[in-house]
Amino acid sequence: xxxxxxxxxxxxxxxxxxxxxxxxxxxxxxxxxxxxxxxxxxxxxxxxxxxxxxxxxxxxxxxxxxxxxxxxxxxxxxxxxxxxxxxxxxxxxxxxxxxxxxxxxxxxxxxxxxxxxxxxxxxxxxxxxxxxxxxxxxxxxxxxxxxxxxxxxxxxxxxxxxxxxxxxxxxxxxxxxxxxxxxxxxxxxxxxxxxxxxxxxxxxxxxxxxxxxxxxxxxxxxxxxxxxxxxxxxxxxxxxxxxxxxxxxxxxxxxxxxxxxxxxxxxxxxxxxxxxxxxxxxxxxxxxxxxxxxxxxxxxxxxxxxxxxxxxxxxxxxxxxxxxxxxxxxxxxxxxxxxxxxxxxxxxxxxxxxxxxxxxxxxxxxxxxxxxxxxxxxxxxxxxxxxxxxxxxxxxxxxxxxxxxxxxxxxxxxxxxxxxxxxxxxxxxxxxxxxxxx
Numbered sequence: 001x002x003x004x005x006x007x008x009x010x011x012x013x014x015x016x017x018x019x020x021x022x023x024x025x026x027x028x029x030x031x032x033x034x035x036x037x038x039x040x041x042x043x044x045x046x047x048x049x050x051x052x053x054x055x056x057x058x059x060x061x062x063x064x065x066x067x068x069x070x071x072x073x074x075x076x077x078x079x080x081x082x083x084x085x086x087x088x089x090x091x092x093x094x095x096x097x098x099x100x101x102x103x104x105x106x107x108x109x110x111x112x113x114x115x116x117x118x119x120x121x122x123x124x125x126x127x128x129x130x131x132x133x134x135x136x137x138x139x140x141x142x143x144x145x146x147x148x149x150x151x152x153x154x155x156x157x158x159x160x161x162x163x164x165x166x167x168x169x170x171x172x173x174x175x176x177x178x179x180x181x182x183x184x185x186x187x188x189x190x191x192x193x194x195x196x197x198x199x200x201x202x203x204x205x206x207x208x209x210x211x212x213x214x215x216x217x218x219x220x221x222x223x224x225x226x227x228x229x230x231x232x233x234x235x236x237x238x239x240x241x242x243x244x245x246x247x248x249x250x251x252x253x254x255x256x257x258x259x260x261x262x263x264x265x266x267x268x269x270x271x272x273x274x275x276x277x278x279x280x281x282x283x284x285x286x287x288x289x290x291x292x293x294x295x296x297x298x299x300x301x302x303x304x305x306x307x308x309x310x311x312x313x314x315x316x317x318x319x320x321x322x323x324x325x326x327x328x329x330x331x332x333x334x335x336x337x338x339x340x341x342x343x344x345x346x347x348x349x350x351x352x353x354x355x356x357x358x359x360x361x362x363x364x365x366x367x368x369x370x371x372x373x374x375x376x377x378x379x380x381x382x383x384x385x386x387x388x389x390x391x392x393x394x395x396x397x398x399x400x401x402x403x404x405x406x407x408x409x410x411x412x413x414x415x416x417x418x419x420x421x422x423x424x425x426x427x428x429x430x431x432x433x434x435x436x437x438x
Contacts, residue, residue: 115395118145125157130166133157134393137172141181141389142382149381155182162196168393171200171208175386178211179350201232206241207388209233213247226251245273246280263293279312286320299324315345315352319359331366338363339375346380349387 114121114132118139124132137157143149155176161169176182177193194215200208213232216225230251236244249269252262267288273281286305289298303324309317322337341359345352363375382390 111395118147125160128164130161130164130169131393133161133164134166134169134172137161137169138389138392141385151182153182167200167203167205170196170203171205172389172393174200174208175211175389179384179386181385181389204239206236206239206244209236209239210241210244210247213244213251217251226255242273242276242278242281245269245276246278246284249273249284263288267294277312279309279314280316282306282309282312283314283317283320286317290320290324310340310344313344313347315341315343315348315355315359318344319355322359322362326362326366331370335363335366335370335372338366339377342377346383349390350384351386353383 112120112124112132114124114129114135121132121136121139125136134157137154139145139147140150140157141154155173158169158173158176162173174193174196177185177189178197179185183189197208197212197215201212209232213229213236216232217229218225230248233244233248233251237248246269249266252266252269255261267285270281270284270288274285275281282305286302286309288294289305290302291297303321306317306320306324310321318337318341322334322341325331325334325337338359342356342363345356345359360375367374
């Protein structure tokens with residue numbers, strides 16, 4: 001180490017040697033990774049400071065160029081060092097612009113106690129919490145979580161929540177009235193139920209839109225009712241409701257005052273329902289093959305479609321297989337298929353009860369013909385409940401996660417879609433025209 005009292009004589013060679021020795025000592029004393037490390041020169045180091053890259057690479061974070069410092073120093077480099085993939089290393093520096101900071105995600109709130117505890121649900125319902133009243137009504141209607149089945153009480157709780165404006169309860173209370181669940185279904189009360197059902201449909205509930213469409217399809221008189229129902233079914237379809245696909249397809253097959261059903265567009269709807277997993281979509285595709293509505297009948301293809309639908313739980317497909325087996329003389333197979341239809345139709349909701357009763361009648365008739373004992377099967381207590389009342393109401397988290405969706409169908413562009421399948425045009429703002437003032 002040089003003597004501290006040493007003073008150079010001033011020769012250039014000695015000055016150069018001293019400077020080199022001091023630089024070497026400083027570099028040796030600096031820790032690894034400190035600011036004295038020699039920076040790595042990137043391929044863009046020779047670019048002007050105002051040049052920006054076309055876009056960051058997958059492993060590189062792009063920072064905006066900093067202005068030249070007041071002392072005249074060079075501007076900061078355009079590209080920073082690659083950011084490691086570990087979450088701990090993804091810290092945002094203080095100089096990072098606030099406009100591109102990742103948005104904060106609100107934490108998912110914990111579910112209220114009444115969503116998981118039946119006693120807390122009863123207490124919240126008595127305190128007037130509409131969502132708790134709706135859930136308590138569901139538990140009483142199906143006899144879940146230790147509560148006995150009490151349909152009149154369930155109907156009253158649905159009414160209490162519906163009168164507070166709870167959307168789920170409005171739809172469920174309307175079904176209780178129109179289906180006579182927990183009370184009578186007299187004319188005055190049925191009218192009140194229709195009013196609640198229309199309220200839910202106009203509020204945008206796709207389930208209520210399907211039910212309302214089916215109601216006006218059979219109640220407003222032939223052509224006018226069928227045309228009005230199509231628009232409600234279409235609204236429900238655009239909100240992702242699969243039963244609306246079946247409802248609109250059936251509407252096109254039984255078009256009132258029309259010489260020929262619209263087989264093409266109906267088949268498109270049934271195909272879309274089958275793709276979405278609705279077994280009744282597969283049933284109708286089998287019906288097309290059996291009846292030969294578009295091309296010559298194909299019995300084997302029809303049976304294949306029916307079997308797919310029956311495996312998915314379609315009671316109508318079970319009934320179709322039973323009819324084909326009975327026509328072929330396979331009586332034992334027909335009996336099994338009819339009884340399978342009864343189970344599937346009852347499991348699908350009270351909507352299938354008329355067909356279930358007919359299937360059970362046919363099975364009993366064939367059993368007597370074959371000398372077999374009667375079928376030992378009893379109707380379950382839930383058979384009178386519609387399918388939508390058998391499902392639990394959505395939780396708060398599920399409601400918050402719902403995103404309004406538009407569901408366009410293949411080939412349903414306005415330029416090649418029949419006018420009666422398109423939704424009605426929105427009213428224009430302005431003075432009434434001659435057609436609107438009639």
